[in-house]
Amino acid sequence: MGTGARSGTRTVVLTVVVTMLFLAVATGIGTWAFYDRLNRNLGSGGDIDHLVDEPVDTGPKRPLNILILGTDGRDCEGCSIDGESGVGGSDSTILLHVAADRGSAYGISIPRDALVERPECTAPDGSTIPEASGVMWNEAYALGGPTCTARQAELLTGIPIDHYLALDFAGFRGMVDAVGGVRICIPEAIDDEEHNIFLPAGTRNLRGKQALDYVRNRSSTPNADLGRMRRQQYFLTALATKVLSAGTLTRPRRLATFATELSRSITTDIGSVAGLAELAREMRDLDPGSIEFETVPNEAYPEGDPNWGRLRILPEADEIWQRMLEDRPLHDATASAGPSPTSTAGPGDPGSSASPDEVVDESPTGSTSGSPTGSGTLEERQKDAADNGLCSAR
Template identity: 35%
Template sequence: MTDRSDSRIRGGDRRRKTSGKRRRATTFLAWFAAALVLLGGSGLGYVYVKLDGNLSGIDINALLGRDRPPDADNGSEDILVLGSDSRSGANAVYGQDGGGARSDTAMVVHVHKGHKTASVVSIPRDTLIDRPECTDSKGATVPGARLAMFNTAYEVGGAACAVKTVETMSGVRMDHYIEVDFTGFKKLVDQLGGVRITTTRAIDDPKSHLRLAPGTHTLDGEQSLGLVRTRHSVGDGSDLGRIELQQAFVKALIDQVRSIGLFSSPKKLYDLADTATRAITPDSELDSIPELVGFADSLKNLGAKDVQMITLPVRYDPADRNRVLPLQAESEQVWTALRQDRPIPASATRDSAGDQGDANGVVEGG
């Protein structure tokens, strides 16, 4: 890779200073969406029929056309889960829009054949990639760029450009797309009765306003936001360390939803479904309640123990520690495993900065 200075998005450092809080909140919601995808038949189906009006889909297939990876057609499914930080509407409470919506954290959720196991690959937002030419939601052509940050794909071209970028990077065709807005995430956690986690050492982060002693805690929505924003008191202080915390949190979230017995409280079930369906924008093949419930029901046997979570193999950019570069051979191992519907080999992440940080193991399921 060359010509790094010419291909960077200008003003990146300024945006990072002004939008840190909302980026961290959005990161959590992206993980929450991954949990929703993986939760499956947790009892929401029978009330969803009343909530169809909350959903509005994006026709990704029409925007992308035919220039896409082939459909694997092997019984597996791939879903791109994306958190966006638009400052419009209710999101204005989190600050003013600094130049358009961006994607914070993207996850490729690969559900293996038989839908009994899944692999999740998180793509750090500051990963430098070659962004392909794409078509935005208005049908306009968006030029490609070399060594652009991954999260600029959504910024310049919306959902379709984000999907196009992931498919170009991976060679994996996305069967579905789910986008998450973060305004309702604290309410979702509170409606669940909190999320139970265990910390193996103290967390005291003044920037995220979270203080936790070592031990087991049931976090409410505000504390959950603090946890997934935390980076300065654990690990190396980077976003890669924060992703490790988030991976542990989403597994705890999956187990929490599976264990609380939503059928015992119809009102709680309805309130959760109402908030959840307002928080997501799916692709047009999942934008009705019957479609969404059918998809979720096919995943109902997945628990946290059945989900392998990794971060895309990366190394810090020697020219700028605020950016990361994919490890090409190791990344190809990851994408090849997904294309062939196989577990991701441990060798793919052995030398990656994303899965070897000392934030790993700080948070466990309760």
């Protein structure tokens, strides 16, 4: 069950998390009153207590390493779909490396079930959380929030974490609804009676609870947590594509609503919208289509092992961390783009005659709406898609 294979995706997670706040301020809806409201909405998780010294600057810029966390606090309506109420752990984690020249970036996903070493860290109430060995990755967030997760990431990788951005699922619903839903291709019907999740196969425009169900479900879709990470990346790609479409950017009210929902959902060490906007300006030349994503090389513990059901991060991950430290590309050769939702109008977009929840494509196989088109042969891409609950490219 190793997952070291490349899974590059044409995604704009960075744009979703950072640039939209800048756009909201910079496109005419950014009155001071609106700006202040966004600023008040931002959550602060405190500064990172670094384990790793930041490198000495060697020029006008240095690489940036940003920890992006999808949090699974389940106190919102529809969030507790897997029966794990109130856990508050980091459901998904991406370590995003942005090159010093700001011309390229890649992200490495770390599974929530990976067993790691946790360093001593400080809880939000000021108490000390002791170090521990062989604990699940997401426990750090549940116990100590994003700053503890950042220290844990530094211990695992040896890489200084410059910033963190945590996005909660309660606000995720609001962001999806703010842009009129997101068009997603589902290869096989999701029929999960245990959690009351039913999503028909086909290309559909998902809103509200359906969108949340899609990104949260893991028990009735392929490859459990690892497949869910791929589908979350795919959904964020589709969401960002929708946000950056004319249907959103030319509608100030829609953009303002999205920016408001986004600001309500973020916890970060960056203290203000101005700080996020400055980070966005710094990355204005970054081509979102060039961002690659992979899952850290890992394998499942064998059945019968005391850690069965958990994952072990493989030594091959050290090569990835070294590439980040040396500000080298993820791969020596340029990788092809991966899952990429179509930019054409879909249901809920201007110019589309489809109703918001209408099935647009009854035949998911071969759909052009967000099918994986990454590197490898067609057969390899199709197998990778099938293994992770995504639609296959032709």
